[in-house]
Amino acid sequence: MTEAAQYFSRELLAWYRANKRDLPWRMNRDPYRIWVSEVMLQQTRVDTVIPYYNRFMDKFPTAAALAAAPEEEVLKCWEGLGYYSRARNLQAGAQEVAERHGGVVPDNKELVSALRGVGPYTTGAIMSIAFNRPEPAVDGNVMRVLSRYFCLEEDIAKPATRVGIEKLAASLIPDGAAGDFNQGLMELGALVCTPKSPGCLTCPVMAHCEGRAAGKEHVLPIKTKAKPPRPERRLAALVIGTGAHEGKILVRQRPDTGLLARMWELPHVLDPQQSDTVKKKGRGAKAKAAEQAELMAESAGSVAAALPPAAVREMQMDALCRTLAAEEKLLVRPTGWWGEAEHVFSHIVWDVQVYRADYGFVLDEETDEFAYAGVGVGRGASQAAAETAAAYEPNGADREAAGLFGDAAVSGDHAAEALPSNYRWIGPEDMRELAFPNVFLRLLREYWI
DNA sequence: AATCCGTGGAA
DNA sequence: TTTCCAAGGAT
Known part of the structure; x- marks a missing residue:
């Protein structure tokens, strides 16, 4: 030595x-x-x-x-x-x-x-x-x-x-x-x-x-730079309960492996608009940042401060509705923009756009089709909501649940039994038991303030 | 070897 | 505001 x-x-x-x-x-x-x-x-x-x-x-x-x-x-x-x-x-x-x-x-x-x-x-x-x-x-x-x-x-x-x-x-x-x-x-x-x-x-x-x-105390240690995190825009649904679930919102548990494994969160999807762009153009870091900034609008830090342009909102609500139906068998009807949040991981940065949404569907006895509670196919539902509802193929549990609710369903209640198994309705008190990543903690606390 | 895993503080 | 990065491990 x-x-x-x-x-x-x-x-x-x-x-x-x-x-x-x-x-x-x-x-x-x-x-x-x-x-x-x-x-x-x-x-x-x-x-x-x-x-x-x-x-x-x-x-x-x-x-x-x-x-x-x-x-x-x-x-x-x-x-x-x-x-x-x-x-x-x-x-x-x-x-x-x-x-x-x-x-x-x-x-x-x-x-x-x-x-x-x-x-x-x-x-x-x-x-x-x-x-x-x-x-x-x-x-x-x-x-x-x-x-x-x-x-x-x-x-x-x-x-x-x-x-x-x-x-x-x-x-x-x-x-x-x-x-x-x-x-x-x-x-x-x-x-x-x-x-x-x-x-x-x-x-x-x-x-x-x-x-x-050697005068190198500010240069050492030598360390190559990490890759910057890739941006992802996520569209999230703040599904507000009615009837038996008045005052509650819908959350889901993530899968057993991967990012935020087994944590709870608002239901959300990758914005399909963004994934198309990424695949086709392979944008550089600057373009990504610009696109992100464009959608961030002029947020003032508060979750509910900024409003993306109306046309963008419509597209995102449509995408959210269709993707949740396709990927999760979850039927919701987005009704308007609620807020946004940013979440930075080591390797990803999420821009989360949150939309209020209604949940619930009932069996229309005349057409034998499922429709959104209180709205109904062809009676004022947004096109995406109407299409996803009409295309939905009810299973036995759905039918039974819809039947059970009967008149209550027509008045805006919904078929609770039809929820995918990793979904739950929760109130503020349930936050004490379920673990959420920070981005959703922030959003939910904001909602329940 | 390179990538996937969160979050917040400090400069 | 951006950038770095902190008593790393699993795959």
């Missing part, structure tokens, strides 16, 4: 022990508590995590408690934190611990690494922080700090670079102090050796920092 490397390890360890923050997961070295904190901290800032962590540990204090909980409650506890597969994987991991390891997180690198949602970084963090094992825990902070200190110019966006830095980090761990040293590395990255304006003047290892000596 070089002089500079020994200096680094010694000074960093001393600095950490004198300057470490008092954080809730540093209360003790319970490996379960460390594990939960490390998963929450993945791609997420400390300040954001703290309240979630406290609530989570309060509710699921042990791996056994987490393992036994309904997944719905776990997701609800994670609501707003993002990367929701972390929550589902963490619970799966807790179930492995409960079933295969007697409820105790094993002091074993291979077994920890095999847990669901635990990758190379989290394995190293748990092994070093909870068990003081000399394993490297290389995250973004560590790659930045070491890139600067040793003036490494490899692209830290490449997986191979992380592997190399892991070897270096392992070689730096002082005997018997893996946990404190690894945390010190991250603490330095978070508090001093920050991405944009590193605080070299207060840095405990500045004297031997090669990056600074």
Whole structure:
């Protein structure tokens, strides 16, 4: 080990022990508590995590408690934190611990690494922080700090670079102090050796920092830029209940896999207008931005502030109606624009245009066709609504439900039994149980204010 | 290897 | 306003 490397390890360890923050997961070295904190901290800032962590540990204090909980409650506890597969994987991991390891997180690198949602970084963090094992825990902070200190110019966006830095980090761990040293590395990255304006003047290892000596502290680490998120326009339906569902709105649960898996949301579809454009033209980033801006109109931040041009509204309502009928077997009749919201994911940015809609259809006994409640085919329904209703082929349950409602249906009630199985009517109180991504939380809170 | 997974804070 | 990116993992 070089002089500079020994200096680094010694000074960093001393600095950490004198300057470490008092954080809730540093209360003790319970490996379960460390594990939960490390998963929450993945791609997420400390300040954001703290309240979630406290609530989570309060509710699921042990791996056994987490393992036994309904997944719905776990997701609800994670609501707003993002990367929701972390929550589902963490619970799966807790179930492995409960079933295969007697409820105790094993002091074993291979077994920890095999847990669901635990990758190379989290394995190293748990092994070093909870068990003081000399394993490297290389995250973004560590790659930045070491890139600067040793003036490494490899692209830290490449997986191979992380592997190399892991070897270096392992070689730096002082005997018997893996946990404190690894945390010190991250603490330095978070508090001093920050991405944009590193605080070299207060840095405990500045004297031997090669990056600074080379005048490259602002250039390092080298990192290739991520692709910008692709824009998507989503058309959403704010379906307002009547009759038995007065005061409620219609929400649906997302599929088991993929984006926002098993979260709840307003029913929505990809604007077919947009997908055509994307396919045919393959627009550049500028054109995308322009198109997005055009539809955003002059929003003032409030959900209900802007109004797209009337012609656009008509087309979008038509598309929303037809697509929900085709893709979801859900018959709604959009009645007007309600609001909009933007939602930025890592790789997608949604422009959500929300339309009020009526729900409900009744069997017209004269024509034996389904029609929208209170409107009816050919009696004032919008063309799209009329066509989708007329084309709808009722199943037995629909007929039975329509029949059951009888006169109530004619007066604007609807066939509840015909709802697709992943749909529910909810009131504000139901928001306490169901987990929604932030964009829909914002919209629903706005609606229920 | 590249892409898919959220969200919010800071500059 | 835009850009970056934070204690990453799974596929």
